[in-house]
Amino acid sequence: MKIKTKLTFGVGSLFLMIFLLAALSGWYVNRLKKDTANILTANYNTLLYAKNMLLALEEIPVEKTAFKNFEVNLDKQRRNVTEVGEQQTTNAIAEHFLKLRYKPLDITLISSIRKDIALLMEQNMTAISRKSIVADRTAEHAILVISFAGALCFIIAFILLVNLPSNIADPIAKLTASIRQIAGQNYKERIQVQSGGEFAELVASFNSMAEKLEEYAESKLEKILKEKSRIESLVDHMHDPVIGFDEERRVIFVNEEALRITNLHKDQLLGRSALAVSDENDLAKDIFKDLFLPVEQREKNAVKIYADDRESYFEKDVIDINVLPTGELESKFIGQVVILKNITPFKELDLAKTNFIGTVSHEFKTPIAAIQMGVQLLENEQIGHLNTEQLTLLNGIKEDSNRLLQITGELLNMTQVESGSIQINLHTTEIQPIIEYAIMANQFAANQKKIHFVIEVDPKVKAIFADNEKTAWVLTNFLSNAIRYSHEDSVIRIGVENNELKTKFIVTDSGQGIEPKYLDKIFARYFRVPGSKKGGTGLGLSISKEFIEAQGGEIGVESDYGAGSSFYFSLRTAIPDN
Secondary structure (H helix, E strand, O other), rough: OHHHHHHHHHHHHHHHHHHHHHHHHHHHHHHHHHHHHHHHHHHHHHOOOHHHHHHHHHHOOOOOOOOHHHHHHHHHHOOOOOOHHHHHHHHHHHHHHHHHHHOOOOHHHHHHHHHHHHHHHHHHHHHHHHHHHHHHHHHHHHHHHHHHHHHHHHHHHHHHHHHHHHHHHHHHHHHHHHHHHHOOOOOOOOOOOOOOOOHHHHHHHHHHHHHHHHHHHOOOOOOOHHHHHHHHHHHHHHHHHEEEEEEEOOOEEEEHHHHHHHHHHOHOOOOOEEEHHHOOHHHHHHHHHOOOOOOOHOOOEEEEEEEEEEEEEEEEEEEEEEEEEOOOOOOOEEEEEEEEOOOOHHHHHHHHHHHHHHHHHHHHHHHHHHHHHHHHHHOOOOOOOOOOEEEEHHHHHHHHHHHHHHHHHHHHHHHHHOOOOOOOEEEEEHHHHHHHHHHHHHHHHHOOOOOOOEEEOOOOEEEEEEEEEEEHHHHHHHHHHHHHOOOOOOEEEEEEEEEOOOOEEEOOOOOOOOOOHHHHHHHOOOOOOOOOOOOOOOOHHHHHHHHHHHHHOEEEEEEEOOOOOEEEEEEOOOOOOO
């Protein structure tokens, strides 16, 4: 039987049972209503009329209207004759009443009328008793029939409730479980369902599909194993150390290069969790510590490992493996891969470059100082007067020597940063001297462009915990850049704000500003905004970033392109001694 037929039969049966119960109940209720109405409309009214006639009969000697009342109720009774013998009794009452009109004080006639009325009441009381018995029988029969019909309907409904859902749901549950088995690559799964209809066709199609999938999987197994061996061989022969983990951070593969640098054996890694290996090996702990962290919290620093009889540097890359299962909407995490790239040669080249730049920059200072001394001597009029062209050349030499000295200083600072030999001397430092030093260092350049400084310092902040020399250098660099990129006759604002435990320095100019796409690169080494015609080496902001972060502070920039920029850095507020 098909699902549609089963549902139609089940729902139709329930509908017919409900209709049958409703029809039976309605029919018996209507019969009971008729029996009750019969008693009320016929016999009860006769009893009422008889009572009224008796009352009127008692009032005849003293009340003139008694005859009229008696006659009215007698007429009503004549129209309400319903029982056997009731007509003869009513006629007798009428005959005696007619005689009573002529002899109103005749006690014999009054007694006869009373007997007739009593007989009339007895006839109706007997009818009421008989009809009540009939109504009781009707009610009992109704209860019996309706109870039987209700029990029959309950049995049928219970059978449908037990069998119909299971007949439909059980094959679906079996099919769902088998589909999960197939999805788990158990292609030997088959369904055995005895029902016919759509399920029989569906089961046949499913089993046919499973057989084809099993055949396909067996035919591809050899190829898959060959591909697996090829991938494992490629991983083993990679020059970079590679370690793979499953979704529970257990090691599932490791190549020879990773075993060599960690000085571990395969059986110490394979099948074991990253936490267990980390507890036994400090190097593994350093390598695996980022596995459990979100991507944004993972460190980017190089890992130093003693390998190849020397200190080597490796760049660690933790790759999360997420796949989108077929037929699903959300990707699923299935594991991680740690790749260590050997960057030792680049580190050595970078160190050599840093030493070379430091040496050359240091050596440049002596000839630059000699050039500046020569320029100062030529500017002295005691030696001799220079003509206009000679003064122009001399000013050009002076500007170039100053620029060379600035570049040399920045290069020396950069070599300190790169070599890690930067010295930070943190102590309580007053804010006002730092601002005054930065303004004094840039006052001449500001005067040439008629730029004014506006200082806005939060009166609550008096001192910071910082290196005053490095902080003054950063603020000086910010002001120098602001002057370089500001228009003539403009204003540069220097603000100091108190932000809980941090003090924030802000330098705001009204220049061209920086395009949003360059904001995240502005602190990169040697970076300059494309199209900028202003001077600069592209090192100042990079060095500023290193100086501030070395003090545990933060540095950043906000810019409204076309309206100016705001460079800022935050350092710890000094807590006054109590």
